[in-house]
Amino acid sequence: MNGRDAILGRIRNVLNATDAEDDPRRVAATARLDFPPRGVIPARGQLGLDGRVKLFKKMAEGAAATVEKVTSSADVPKRLAAYLRKHNLGAKVRMGGDKRLRAMPWAEERTLQVSIGPSDGSDEVAVSHALAGIAESGTLALVSGRDNPTTLNLLPEHHIVVVNAAEITGDMETMLDMLRDSFGKGAMPRTVNFVTGPSRSADIEQTLLLGAHGPRALHIIIVGK
Amino acid sequence: MTQAASPAPRVGLFVTCLVDLFRPSVGFAAVKLMEDAGCVVDAPAAQTCCGQPAYNSGDRDDTRAIAEATIEAFEEFDYVVAPSGSCAGMLKKHYPGLFKGDEAWEARARTFSDKVHELISFLTDVLGVTQVPAKAAGKVTYHDSCSGLRELGIHDQPRKLVASVKGLKLTEMADADVCCGFGGTFCVKYGEISNAIVEEKAANIAGSGADMLLASDLGCLMNMAGKLKRQGSNIEVRHVAEVLAGMTDQPPIGGK
């Protein structure tokens, strides 16, 4: 008997499992998988768009991210260049092929070099576009792929993430529905990163320090009216 | 003499073995507090120990034997009250589970457990006592015994009654809700660890600036008093019932 059969056999034995299709256990489990029940949803995120954006900003800042708002995606390159200057960073960023990012007027920032592709660890600053933000915890949802390679989320020192105000959900579950709508029920991209603030560690004497292995700084630009 | 609207509640005092043997004055303070609140109190002679030492040592059979005797001894009363959160927790929360599978006894145990209360919670939550006429002087700090706090939800009740004692000022210690390290047989089986925990507690008691320590469990009180006295502290240690009943003639636990 292989390990699989032995383990499942022991479990099934304890649980008095049967192979019958109408075994109430099987029916209950299948129903749960097909129609995931909503659990307890914190009231704090159940707000209108403005309220969600405000809460998202507050929570992300609480997790040591910096946040700014722009009214148009056309403003992003300018703000990003200002961020680089403010932090004495080179005028060089790495990003994926996300159409929303590519459509921004990067050429207007003459000195800014934008390169496209995943990170090999040599980039100081990366730019990503989030699938969504989650207001209840100030969390970004980033999806892997050519548009926004996962290495950009983790390797650079500074990570700048653009998120549309209209895509900031009140709670995690609404964002999960966005994932299901984008990729199909039961399917997922290779990686989804939920990111709440910059990387940190408290492993030395419980002293909280930013920038453990991932970015030392997370800057979020919310686009929306 | 006119008949009261409802007859006085008949309370069986489960005095607890520690109070019975080491500090009877706590038992009499409990009786006074309940009689003042209009109860008729008796302490049935057939009681001994609640069985917790056996229960926590994994000895189910002996625990059950003791539980049966205790339930029988108190069946005639409206209420069963113990001046200890730990023993009351044992009687109230753990007795029914001892009889799982024995329907008749389980039902009997449930009826019994429903009647059980810790003393201070009985006075406040059941009898509605909000103040006591006692007087005292000084600054007191209150230690929450674990079972009372976490099994029975006793936290505000003793503080409210202590606050009603004229002349007393309540000053909270840090980590009042953290264990004192007594833990029944734990304190002798793992004496060194128990000592580390009670040292921490003693530091918090001293740090509160109080000159008297109160709690509702004699086990914890003897442990904390024992540590404080070994350290040469002159903080007085008493069961909260003694102060609430105004019965502080006895020297404090572990002496002055």
Add this chain to the structure above:
Amino acid sequence: MQITSPTFKANAHEALHDAQLQRALGNVRSGFIGKRAKAVDALPEFEELRDNAKTIKDHVLEHLDIYLEAYEKKVEDAGGKVHWAESAAEARGIILDICRMNNARTVTKGKSMLTEEIELNDFLEASGIQPIETDLGEYIIQLRGEHPSHIIAPAVHLNKDQVESDFRRVHTDFPKDRDLTEPEQLLSEARQVLRQKYFDADVGITGANFLIAETGTSIIVTNEGNGDLTQTLPRVHIVLASIEKVVPTLDDAAQILRVLARSATGQEMSVYTTLSTGPKRASDPDGPDEYHVILLDNGRSSMLGTEFQDALRCIRCGACMNHCPVYHAVGGHAYGWVYPGPIGAVLTPSLVGVDKAGHLPNASTFCGRCEAVCPMRIPLPKMMRHWREKEFERGLNPAVARYGLKFWLWFAKRPRLYRLTTYLAMPVMGLFGGRKRRYRFLPFAGGWVRHRDLPAPEGRTFMQQWRDRDTLKQDAHA
């Protein structure tokens, strides 16, 4: 690792006299408790979420076979491979096979208590493969040849000067006169050292906080981003997870995530919650080419249907040890195996045998603080008591305790004799207390009087005096 749980008492003695350790343990008390309380207070739905989290895991355990099969199918649909391991040895064997097939020389590791449980590092090293821990705390203790003393803060037993001396010993490429006195400098150096290791590694091994049956996804939760780099950069990603980590849906994981970070570190959310599903796709410019999941049992299925089943709800947040006065006093290593603190006191006897781990469920005051904070509402004291019952049934507890108890119970079950004996004994004992009303020495009470005085009894017992009062009353009525 060698199990030292049988010598718990001696371990504890050593820990209590280790000044470095005692200083470090102060960080547990100051670091976790207040932060958790604040995060819990900030979320009014926290208690309701705990209830639901418990309900979800109970549901999982009642349907475990079905969800594991559903999960397996989804992983395979996504191009991943699922392996089943009954024992630690089987899991190690599977990992070695995967490493060998890929000619792996170095392996990076995300933080995983389960790899501690199967003693993976020693095994890989013995097989000529170098494992590199990437979580800062795990990295530090790997340099020291130690094991984690806490399930989420593995190096919480250390102080920064100890870390400094280890870094100076091992990181010989750095200038000798560099300043390493601040934690920030230590972190920065570790970041530099480890960054290259991620790129060099052939295989990345992580644990999993959740496995999602709905999608075949594995989820890890980290703050450093180390686990995320571990599962992104190497060519092969291996997930080692125990069978009870499966939950039905993403929504179910979301419910439990809300109690996990708050209970663990007092964060609203950990920094990185990373969901991985299969190897990289054609459209992915990064990510691993191979994705393996090892589902490990190692004794867990034998806990199903027993009084210890509830422990399988554990999500390894560490709140129980963060709030445990015994853990605060002696730290994690004294427990002598992988899982310390209250959850260790329940799991260790289940996984290695109560004959070896009997001290652990006994070394508790039953203060109940662990259960009060456990996000999954695991009745830890009750389960420790179950272990004491098993020990008692098998006569494993020490003879002195056993006879002492029997002696007491013999009286407790005979009220008349109990009365008579105590009537006689207590006044005598009271006299010995002297004017101070306490004893400094007392035969047969060494465990007590070694550390504290024993308050003396007042004299005559309550029951004795009560009988007098009754008699007086009756006389008055007569």
